[in-house]
Amino acid sequence: MTKISLSFDDGRKDNYVAAKEILEPLNIPATFNITIGYVEKTPNIEKPSEHIPMSIDELKDLYNNNNNLFEIAGHGYEHNNDVDNLIKGVNELRKVLNISDKQKLGIVSPHSEFDTDTLPNVIKKLKDNNICYLRVGKNFANNVFMRKAVRKINRKLNIPSIFSWSYKDSDIKNTDEFLLYSSGAIKDTKLKELKRLVSDAIKNDKSYIICFHSILKKDEPFYDDLFTWDYNDFLEFCKYLKKLRDDNKIEICKTIDLINN
Ligand SMILES: [Zn+2]
Numbered sequence: 675m676t677k678i679s680l681s682f683d684d685g686r687k688d689n690y691v692a693a694k695e696i697l698e699p700l701n702i703p704a705t706f707n708i709t710i711g712y713v714e715k716t717p718n719i720e721k722p723s724e725h726i727p728m729s730i731d732e733l734k735d736l737y738n739n740n741n742n743l744f745e746i747a748g749h750g751y752e753h754n755n756d757v758d759n760l761i762k763g764v765n766e767l768r769k770v771l772n773i774s775d776k777q778k779l780g781i782v783s784p785h786s787e788f789d790t791d792t793l794p795n796v797i798k799k800l801k802d803n804n805i806c807y808l809r810v811g812k813n814f815a816n817n818v819f820m821r822k823a824v825r826k827i828n829r830k831l832n833i834p835s836i837f838s839w840s841y842k843d844s845d846i847k848n849t850d851e852f853l854l855y856s857s858g859a860i861k862d863t864k865l866k867e868l869k870r871l872v873s874d875a876i877k878n879d880k881s882y883i884i885c886f887h888s889i890l891k892k893d894e895p896f897y898d899d900l901f902t903w904d905y906n907d908f909l910e911f912c913k914y915l916k917k918l919r920d921d922n923k924i925e926i927c928k929t930i931d932l933i934n935n
Pocket residue numbers: 683684722749753784785
């Protein structure tokens with residue numbers, strides 16, 4: 675069955691609000707990828723954005739929520755891709771949330787850039803540190819440049835079938851199960867495009883991780899940022915997913931659950 679995993683990058687405060695106001699009431703699981711130095715407000719580090727981070731208490735609240743609805747994954751201590759920084763971030767997350775070294779955690783790459791030469795060493799180091807997946811933005815497989823170019827053009831056209839096609843390679847079943855790919859919703863992404871991605875996934879028995887950054891209402895600061903998605907659209911998308919789940923057409927799961935079966 676098609677699986678859809680919703681994933682939120684950075685540890686932004688608005689992610690916590692969306693979790694409490696939308697995801698929890700609809701019983702929709704999700705994964706939160708935390709740049710822990712950003713959440714801890716460590717001075718002079720590379721931050722993911724100027725947005726307000728969630729607080730440590732809010733992070734703990736997400737992790738400890740009653741239904742085990744939410745997954746916490748690493749997203750660097752600082753917001754960069756250096757492998758030691760990624761591991762430092764996960765170790766700090768373990769400390770703050772009281773997660774044992776034996777429990778496997780996932781990592782989402784900030785900026786999603788790795789070069790294919792160094793990737794095997796990165797993966798080995800992460801596995802040695804009990805990391806069970808690395809989610810990157812792009813698939814290194816065929817057609818990646820063409821799909822990327824088409825995706826860029828379609829940001830203005832917003833044709834749902836083209837949007838869906840451009841993420842064809844990001845199907846999780848196309849991975850070696852340590853490297854995971856994702857599809858992203860940014861400012862220019864329309865609700866109808868995400869819906870088409872999901873309906874095509876059902877048709878073709880594919881599974882996707884859909885990645886968000888900020889979820890904001892029209893009158894909030896940063897609403898016009900490239901990485902913001904509209905609160906009401908997000909609410910409607912979640913209701914659409916819930917309906918599909920109620921009709922037994924999809925499963926909605928945490929990213930870590932994609933690799934456990
Ligand atoms: Zn990020």
